[in-house]
Amino acid sequence: MSVILVELSLESPVILVRRAGRSGYSSLSGRIPGSSLRGSVISWAFRTGYIGDPGSERNEPKLIAHPAYPVGESTARPPTPYIIRCKGDENLIDLLGRDRVKELTGASSLDKMFSYFKDQQKHCYKMKEIAGSTKSVRSPVFVGRKIRAVGEEVDVMASVGINKLTRASERGMLYNYESILPGGRFSSILVDMTSERKYVEFLRKEGKILIGRGVSRGFGRVSVRIKWEKELDLLRKELESEVEKWILDKNGRRIAMYARSPATKIMGLGYSSPIPELDGGWVGVSGVEIARDEEGRRLAIGFRETFFSVAYPTGIPRPSLSCSAEGSVFIAESKQDLESVKKAVALGSLIGWDGLSCLGLNIIQPLGWWYDDPIYRY
Structure with a gap:
């Protein structure tokens, strides 16, 4: 392959x-x-x-x-x-930053994940005293x-x-x-x-x-x-060292991930969830999932969108899928050993988290790669 x-x-x-x-x-x-x-x-x-x-x-x-x-x-x-945009000068602002990705990885609640948005208007220097001075960004960025x-x-x-x-x-x-x-x-x-x-x-x-x-x-x-x-397989092994940089080894292994494509999970009977799930049969390693906080909420933030497609060759529309939009952030965790987690994350970054990657969905990569981009720099 x-x-x-x-x-x-x-x-x-x-x-x-x-x-x-x-x-x-x-x-x-x-x-x-x-x-x-x-x-x-x-x-x-x-x-x-x-x-x-x-x-x-x-x-x-x-x-x-x-x-x-x-x-x-x-x-x-x-x-x-x-990533937010200042309405005053249209500059883009990163509220997280590369240096705080590991800190985010250790988040135990959604409140912690949302804490980085606190006082975001203060980053917009022309309008820092005005509430609502920033807006979210949906288009790709360099x-x-x-x-x-x-x-x-x-x-x-x-x-x-x-x-x-x-x-x-x-x-x-x-x-x-x-x-x-x-x-x-x-x-x-x-x-x-x-x-x-x-x-x-x-x-x-x-x-x-x-x-x-x-x-x-x-x-x-x-x-x-x-x-x-x-x-x-050779590329996967090369990328495992890039994955290890972003794994937090504490009470199991955790890593912050981001969706490079829309992400979803088919629940059956026409239902879908915007929270993806790694298919152990697809990547060869099971036991990696999106973490929950003490209240049972998944540690995931982002926007939601709907994915439409049609069946080949009939052209009949398939059931629509509820997806997390590109750029959504997840905290994944696993009790598996470090080598297994590195393999699962590296391979999933290439072939996706399950068979829906063949529809261009569930391409999920380490959040640290959002800054370093090891695949595209080769």
Whole structure:
């Protein structure tokens, strides 16, 4: 199994679509979802003859795609809840900071996790005496000496489906069309689990894919460059030392994590929870879970969103999933030995916490990596 870091260069506008929620349009995050990227690679690998039946991916997934984030001086990340914007000068402020990640890891209650928001307006120097002088950030950010908002050039259009019989708008068919303009560059991790490395060979030889809507009209043309390729187990072992830096070994092992993609857990009977759960059968190690405080509340903070998808090849909508949005922060704990925890966290950072990673979900990584970014710096 191979892991590749790919850089996507947009040659024409890329149109991404998301169904609107009850309260209006769902927020657009300036990223290419892992599900969109994965579907594009599979469909064009099939059309060019590199794979046989693409329907086999439905029952035995062999490709995992992380969300693709913009590339600048570094690869952008989804903002954590601790990133705020001052309404006065529009500067971004990190209320947590790299040096306090280990302190957060030791949090025993939600109150402690929320304590970093205390007096947040004091960080906004132009309006520090004014309540409500800050606001949360939802778009990706670049992390360096100074946190900077991503400045991708995006056009947004709204469209509604029309019923041909009634000639009126169709309920539940209101869409956002996010058109990312040409010239943008994005970066993503792909995991090819085929023994013949079919998807890697497709991308290496063809070097182009089509993403999003309107590809027959010239939209969505993307060139792909593989920056590096590593064997999955070797890369996992390399990353274990990066995981160990952020593990707090006290009454078991704890580590602060963040969601690089939407995160969820399917509960059955059409229900889902925004609190993910590590599947021991998927990563080979069990016993790592999101911690609870004394009142039984999960140690997790962030925003919530709804994930929509459709079944292949029928196009029938699947049940929607309630997810923690990208950037959400969790405190994970385990009674397993240190080596097992390092393996589970490192492997889960690459292939996701369960099989839903094949839909671009549950890519969860150590919060310390939000600052150090060991995968994308290779």
